[in-house]
Amino acid sequence: MNFLKIIEIPIMHVTHINADPDSFAGVLWGKEVFGGCTFIDNPDIATKNLMKKIGFRERKCKSFTLAFFYDVDKLERMPCFPERVVVFDHHPKNVFLNLNDDKVKVFHRKRASLSMYLYDISSDAGINLSDDVLISFAAAIVTDTAFLRTARSEELLYLSKFLDGRKMEDIFEIVLGGRIFWKEFLLDLNRIKFCKDICYGDFSNENHFLFFVDSIMYALSCKIVVGRFKWGIWVYTKKEHIQEVFSRLKALGRDGYVRKGGKLYGIKDIEEIVAKLCDV
Numbered sequence: 001m002n003f004l005k006i007i008e009i010p011i012m013h014v015t016h017i018n019a020d021p022d023s024f025a026g027v028l029w030g031k032e033v034f035g036g037c038t039f040i041d042n043p044d045i046a047t048k049n050l051m052k053k054i055g056f057r058e059r060k061c062k063s064f065t066l067a068f069f070y071d072v073d074k075l076e077r078m079p080c081f082p083e084r085v086v087v088f089d090h091h092p093k094n095v096f097l098n099l100n101d102d103k104v105k106v107f108h109r110k111r112a113s114l115s116m117y118l119y120d121i122s123s124d125a126g127i128n129l130s131d132d133v134l135i136s137f138a139a140a141i142v143t144d145t146a147f148l149r150t151a152r153s154e155e156l157l158y159l160s161k162f163l164d165g166r167k168m169e170d171i172f173e174i175v176l177g178g179r180i181f182w183k184e185f186l187l188d189l190n191r192i193k194f195c196k197d198i199c200y201g202d203f204s205n206e207n208h209f210l211f212f213v214d215s216i217m218y219a220l221s222c223k224i225v226v227g228r229f230k231w232g233i234w235v236y237t238k239k240e241h242i243q244e245v246f247s248r249l250k251a252l253g254r255d256g257y258v259r260k261g262g263k264l265y266g267i268k269d270i271e272e273i274v275a276k277l278c279d280v
Contacts, residue, residue, distance in 0.1 A: 011036030012060070012067040016077040019043040021050055021143050021175065022114050025136035026070025026088055028056070029118045032133055034068070037061035041079040045207065046175045050139050053174055054132040071114045072096075090114040112151070113137075113144035116158045131164070138162035139174045147175070147214045150239065179207040188212070195278040200226035200270055209234060224277055228270045235262040235273065241280055248276050 013030040015023035019040050024047045027038050037059050043051065050056075067082040073091040085104045087096045090111040097106055109117045115137035122129055129137075141159050145151040151159070163171070184204040191201040199222040203209040209227040213236045217225050224237045224245065237245045249259060257266035267273065 010061045010064045010066075012039055012064040012080075012082065013037065014039040014067050014069050014078075014080060015041050015043075016069070016072045017041050017079050019047050020071070020140075021046050021136065022140035023047075023071035024050060025115050025133065025140040026118060027068075028054075028136050029122070029129070029133050030068045030070065030088075032130060033122070033127060036068075037064065039067075039079065045178050046139065046143060049174045049177045050136055054135065056132075088114060088118065090117050112155050113141040113158075115140040115144075115162070116155070119158060119161065134162050134164050135166065135170070135174075138166070138171050142171050143175055149214075176211075179211050181205075181208075184208065185211075189216075194222075195274050197221065197223045197280075198226060198274055198278060199224070200274050201228070202270075203227040203229060205229075206234070209236075224280065226270060226274055226277070228268065232257065232263065232265040232267050233270055233273055235264065235277070237262070237280075244280050245277060248280070249273075252276070 011034055013027040013036055015027055019042065024040060024043065027040065030036070031038055039060055040047070040051070040058055065083040066086070067080065067084070068086045068088065069078060070088050071090070072078055072087055073089050073094045075095060083103065087094070087104070087106045087108070089096075089106070089108050090113060092110050094106060094108050096104055097108060109120075111117050119129070119137060138159060141155055141162065142148060145155050181204070185208050188201065188203050188208050192199055193201055199217055199220060203212070206229065209225070213225045223241055224235065227234045235245060235249065246262070249262070249264065257264055259265070264273070
């Protein structure tokens with residue numbers, strides 16, 4: 001735990017922009033291990049459920065020069081820019097690793113979830129984590145493995161440690177609670193169309209789309225889901241088809257839109273997108 005040498009007070013523990021359970025769990029872990037203040041940026045619904053479950057109360061520092069960032073791999077994911085930065089991350093690539101800056105310290109290990117890395121740090125240091133941190137780690141690993149769809153034996157082993165006698169039902173109540181407005185969701189389902197193995201249609205909100213791809217697409221044997229929103233179109237695909245799908249999206253050859261992963265901002269012609277993907 002050589003990073004203990006860099007600690008000074010006050011420390012602000014910070015999530016990435018639009019906090020999810022993994023980033024929040026990191027902040028909770030940091031607050032418990034090191035003390036200090038917290039900054040939870042615009043938490044998503046699962047994170048709000050988690051905060052309510054454990055009775056979390058945010059406490060921001062009035063002034064600070066050192067911030068610990070969790071689950072942050074890019075500069076644009078930082079909600080603030082303090083004088084000194086410590087980053088804990090698990091993504092395959094991290095821009096901070098290439099910075100030649102003595103005011104930035106990075107602790108990085110490629111894992112499916114940051115919670116796994118932080119648990120290893122704690123175990124190596126002989127630190128016993130509280131129930132609140134463990135349940136947060138469990139919620140984090142469930143969401144980071146797409147509700148366990150991409151989980152392998154290692155992730156399930158860590159999840160069993162995080163559950164510590166709890167039932168998965170407790171975690172699903174956190175990560176799924178409040179995602180669906182049933183009347184609007186039924187309308188969304190009625191708008192679904194099909195092109196071979198593709199499901200597509202208009203969705204009321206992103207939570208409805210994510211719930212569909214996390215569950216119903218498998219029951220319908222869909223390999224790609226295309227949703228249309230006010231901001232544009234979101235294309236989701238099973239992992240084995242990502243390379244082919246993204247290659248086709250890159251070749252759209254259109255101006256006036258921005259693509260970030262499977263999100264196509266500024267495009268509304270869903271039929272055109274589906275036509276380009278229908279034979280994947």
